[in-house]
Amino acid sequence: MxxxxxxxxxxxxxxxxxxxxxxxxxxxxxxxxxxxxxxxxxxxxxxxxxxxxxxxxxxxxxxxxxxxxxxxxxxxxxSKISSKSMNWLSFSQEMKARGINVKNYELHVSWVFPDESTASFFDISTDKKIVKMERLRGGSDNPFVYFISYFHPRIGLTGEEDFKRPLYEMLEDEYSTVANLSKEEISAIEANKFIADKLEIETGGPVLFRKRFVYDQGERPMEYNLGYYKAESFVYTVESRRT
Amino acid sequence: MxxxxxxxxxxxxxxxxxxxxxxxxxxxxxxxxxxxxxxxxxxxxxxxxxxxxxxxxxxxxxxxxxxxxxxxxxxxxxSKISSKSMNWLSFSQEMKARGINVKNYELHVSWVFPDESTASFFDISTDKKIVKMERLRGGSDNPFVYFISYFHPRIGLTGEEDFKRPLYEMLEDEYSTVANLSKEEISAIEANKFIADKLEIETGGPVLFRKRFVYDQGERPMEYNLGYYKAESFVYTVESRRT
DNA sequence: TGATACTAAATGTTCATACAAATAGTTGTT
DNA sequence: AACAACTATTTGTATGAACATTTAGTATCA
CATH class of the missing domain: 1.10.10.10 (Winged helix-like DNA-binding domain superfamily/Winged helix DNA-binding domain)
Structure with a gap:
């Protein structure tokens, strides 16, 4: 030292x-x-x-x-505060821990032009396509979350990967990209028609909306993730302690 | 200006x-x-x-x-209002730091019988009254959060305290009770009539609901807090890092 | 057309210096 | 002993200057 x-x-x-x-x-x-x-x-x-x-x-x-x-x-x-919550389980692992069997209802991968905010987070221009992944997931009876993920071009995804594998495991194995930091914003919003249809609820009904900004080891942005959770079916827990 | x-x-x-x-x-x-x-x-x-x-x-x-x-x-x-380090700062201090003037729309303190879940968390019986505090707070134009807090009788609150002071500061100064651990559950729910009226939104509209279980230094339960945040006007942020 | 080189403009870094204001202790006075 | 006045120390505020680095656009050239 x-x-x-x-x-x-x-x-x-x-x-x-x-x-x-x-x-x-x-x-x-x-x-x-x-x-x-x-x-x-x-x-x-x-x-x-x-x-x-x-x-x-x-x-x-x-x-x-x-x-x-x-x-x-x-x-x-x-007494410095440290609100570091350990929330590093993937969705499927998390669900498994709760005894819920995850079912994939829809999976769609495409190359799209990023919108302003996405481009800004990735710090790239809006006229270069990036990989977008959409997933509708839930329990055995009905879907309860709709995910949209955008990936930084630096990672080198082709869009042909096996997205059925746990995502971060795949990124780590195939692309040596490890998630290290996650900044999340959780809010309640009204379901628009698109989301309402996917989650099988009424338009205007409550939805838990989570934005995730995921960074790699070098604190460089790697994933931008949007999650729309059916209300009542999902609770986000945080534990923070004074140390 | x-x-x-x-x-x-x-x-x-x-x-x-x-x-x-x-x-x-x-x-x-x-x-x-x-x-x-x-x-x-x-x-x-x-x-x-x-x-x-x-x-x-x-x-x-x-x-x-x-x-x-x-x-x-x-x-x-x-970005919108967020509660980054909200975990350990009082609401008013946090808002002040962001240049938002907090207005108290309603403040009500009473002695009530705890319901089942509250009594269970405090590990007390349901036939002993405890202090309940309700607050409707927001910006200068309109309210955007409704808080309900229950306090453990061990603290010794009389209900006559100055609840206009930052809460945790008061508890620390007057009752030597220091918050040490907070477990929180965040979800999206439909506003019932009562909450909808308070927050000036429509019944059935989206509300961000936060339950907080607050413990003191000895990991003993001290406060049970419910927060109903008007959707769109509040974003809960969490930052977590792999260690 | 496309890549490369240049450039103006903006933020980033660093320095030396001066004086203001608050603190905690010391000294002096009654 | 109690109070007031002083003082050395330390952080707070503020300035002006110089140069480095990065960005985004422009100009140049193959």
Missing amino acids: KLSIDHKSPVPLHIQAEQLLRELIKDPAYQAGKLLPNEVELAKKLAISRTTLRQAINKLVYDELLIRKKGFGTKVAS | KLSIDHKSPVPLHIQAEQLLRELIKDPAYQAGKLLPNEVELAKKLAISRTTLRQAINKLVYDELLIRKKGFGTKVAS
Whole structure:
């Protein structure tokens, strides 16, 4: 563990300083409430300007890892929150764990032009086609979720893959692409006619809508997933703990 | 609405700039994706240094209200109200951080007999009254969430507390009760007549429903909270990472 | 047509410097 | 002992300057 700054590295100094601080504050003394070295001294020691050092500290303050007190000092925030929920089961695995047998009602793969928001997330242009996958899935009696997935062209999907396999397993095996981070947005919406037909409910009825932004190991966007869940049949659970 | 900086005000310039930007980006043109004026020009126009202006912009970028793109420009991030770290911040604090003024439309505290599931969660009998709090809250124009909270008798609430204060702050200060673990269930449901009336929507319309089971440091149940969010106006966000 | 090279414009990084404001402790006074 | 005034330390605010890097479009050339 290097606790110094490399001025020749292409990595910006404030990023290096931030990482260094993240290591530094693991020290039990700091965890116990000891004040960090003051900014002027620390900047001098690291051979960077106070401005640059503050940039790093600010980031950690934003992230609620550090607390500053004007005229006094900076210390580690006591009870840091970590709302990391483990939600890394695939849909089919998740259902299996609940004792529900997943049935695929529809599966459709196509090449389409991405819309604005999709292109923006992938950071590509809108006039280059990408792979889109649509799936209608559910229990043995009736469908209860409609998925739409878009994949980043970087992955190299052809559209001819075996999408009946668990998706992330296939991506990992065949394309060395591993999902690492998922940002999700859950909301309640009215079913439009299309979705209502698929889920066999009434138009205007409640639907749980989940957007997933999935990133690979390099924090690069890899999948954009939309899920429309029939209300009542799906509950999203989250567990978060103060540590 | 003043869109200029007062250099004589005791309010720091970067705070003023931040507030000014929050107003500025309400402009439909910016909401539609128009780039903000570039930093050098804008700083000159506001008669502050670029460094100070960047400090303000950085704050909004961190709050996910703005998106910067190196070599190109800065624009508004298109997204709705979300509850990113809502898990551990109070509702009002979270809204405040996003520049939304929270209004309390209704507040009602009462002593009631718990129903079966509530009593079961608290592990108490159903013939002992507990404190129930109901709140209708929202923005300046209309309500968008209805909360119902039940508290474990162990806490010792009298029902006479100042519920206008941030809830967890009050519980910590007055009753030494600290929330430590939260289990949540999110689903989409149809609004029944009662909820529809409160949220000013149609009966049967979509509502995002969140159940929270909150535990204290000793993992003992302390609060049971039900939240009914008006659809479209609320998005629940979760971020999870493989570790 | 299509690839390549260039360029203006914008954000990103870094520095040195100065003064303001709050804190916690110390010193002085009653 | 209680209160007030002072002080050293530390973070907060603000400036201006310079150069790096990336982007998106334009111009050039094969």
